[in-house]
Amino acid sequence: xxxxxxxxxxxxxxxxxxxxxxxxxxxxxxxxxxxxxxxxxxxxxxxxxxxxxxxxxxxxxxxxxxxxxxxxxxxxxxxxxxxxxxxxxxxxxxxxxxxxxxxxxxxxxxxxxxxxxxxxxxxxxxxxxxxxxxxxxxxxxxxxxxxxxxxxxxxxxxxxxxxxxxxxxxxxxxxxxxxxxxxxxxxxxxxxxxxxxxxxxxxxxxxxxxxxxxxxxxxxxxxxxxxxxxxxxxxxxxxxxxxxxxxxxxxxxxxxxxxxxxxxxxxxxxxxxxxxxxxxxxxxxxxxxxxxxxxxxxxxxxxxxxxxxxxxxxxxxxxxxxxxxxxxxxxxxxxxxxxxxxxxxxxxxxxxxxxxxxxxxxxxxxxxxxxxxxxxxxxxxxxxxxxxxxxxxxxx
Numbered sequence: 001x002x003x004x005x006x007x008x009x010x011x012x013x014x015x016x017x018x019x020x021x022x023x024x025x026x027x028x029x030x031x032x033x034x035x036x037x038x039x040x041x042x043x044x045x046x047x048x049x050x051x052x053x054x055x056x057x058x059x060x061x062x063x064x065x066x067x068x069x070x071x072x073x074x075x076x077x078x079x080x081x082x083x084x085x086x087x088x089x090x091x092x093x094x095x096x097x098x099x100x101x102x103x104x105x106x107x108x109x110x111x112x113x114x115x116x117x118x119x120x121x122x123x124x125x126x127x128x129x130x131x132x133x134x135x136x137x138x139x140x141x142x143x144x145x146x147x148x149x150x151x152x153x154x155x156x157x158x159x160x161x162x163x164x165x166x167x168x169x170x171x172x173x174x175x176x177x178x179x180x181x182x183x184x185x186x187x188x189x190x191x192x193x194x195x196x197x198x199x200x201x202x203x204x205x206x207x208x209x210x211x212x213x214x215x216x217x218x219x220x221x222x223x224x225x226x227x228x229x230x231x232x233x234x235x236x237x238x239x240x241x242x243x244x245x246x247x248x249x250x251x252x253x254x255x256x257x258x259x260x261x262x263x264x265x266x267x268x269x270x271x272x273x274x275x276x277x278x279x280x281x282x283x284x285x286x287x288x289x290x291x292x293x294x295x296x297x298x299x300x301x302x303x304x305x306x307x308x309x310x311x312x313x314x315x316x317x318x319x320x321x322x323x324x325x326x327x328x329x330x331x332x333x334x335x336x337x338x339x340x341x342x343x344x345x346x347x348x349x350x351x352x353x354x355x356x357x358x359x360x361x362x363x364x365x366x367x368x369x370x371x372x373x374x375x376x377x378x379x380x381x382x383x384x385x386x387x388x389x390x391x392x393x394x395x396x
Contacts, residue, residue: 036066064363138325285345
């Protein structure tokens with residue numbers, strides 16, 4: 001008998017799910033590339049005369065740091081960030097040991113011992129420590145997800161941040177120490193810590209600052225060095241001593257004001273002639289303001305707004321609490337550094353040595369920021385992949 005043809009059925013064989021390779025966040029990538037270009041252009045103009053006979057000294061090294069950082073960012077973006085949770089103890093131990101290594105082996109410069117000199121750049125452990133702390137605290141909070149509203153959880157998280165912060169402040173690097181505490185506080189807030197605990201932490205901060213800056217010096221006890229206190233309070237009375245503590249901010253404001261709407265371009269004089277100290281690191285925003293004016297400064301700030309907006313978007317779309325906390329820590333790190341750095345260049349914040357992410361010259365700062373962006377991209381990719389497998393569409 002001839003075989004009858006097989007009738008088609010509605011049931012189709014189910015193919016095993018394949019690993020999805022989702023593209024990275026395009027707007028986040030655009031913000032990073034835009035800031036990288038702005039950094040190179042600004043450094044090229046501001047540092048041309050810093051090293052005699054080597055006009056591109058800082059530009060060439062910044063390019064190397066950017067390339068290394070981008071490679072690290074790409075690698076992290078293709079990894080599942082959730083795997084890092086199981087290494088929380090090792091990550092935290094690496095954080096503490098690296099900072100202690102700087103205190104023991106670091107190179108002293110300008111009264112600070114913040115970095116270890118390596119063949120190609122100076123390794124500043126406090127910068128990498130920002131990302132390590134974010135990962136460690138995120139993992140710790142997730143482990144205690146059912147006990148988030150307990151006072152013990154809040155205390156443990158803040159102590160975990162305070163220990164490396166105190167070591168960093170001892171270098172001294174007050175700016176990075178402040179970043180550590182702000183990151184920990186923000187992650188507790190996002191995790192859902194009780195309001196009374198957060199309010200208590202804010203009161204404790206106010207009391208501590210009052211003690212360190214007012215009560216202790218009045219009693220003859222100096223917790224901070226005199227020059228640190230002077231730098232922290234100089235912005236409150238910039239004209240009282242413009243040749244010493246207020247000098248940096250005074251010259252920075254003059255440079256930014258001279259830029260007006262469109263900048264002075266090749267006619268810029270404050271920054272190129274060395275009136276603004278640290279023009280390639282802490283005060284690079286002053287170089288942007290003088291040379292490219294309000295338009296150039298606005299462009300840089302717009303790119304930072306885009307970067308932080310996408311970090312907050314990744315926070316919302318993350319597939320789990322661990323990813324949300326990592327994104328929250330990174331967003332807090334970026335927002336705080338941009339606000340403090342730009343604020344100190346225009347005279348509304350104290351000078352604390354906080355760098356401008358992706359703009360300031362420095363291998364540790366640039367690479368660390370790009371690694372943080374790599375984690376954001378990993379959270380984005382994993383969230384998109386998880387949503388696709390469930391048939392949902394993410395619109396963040």
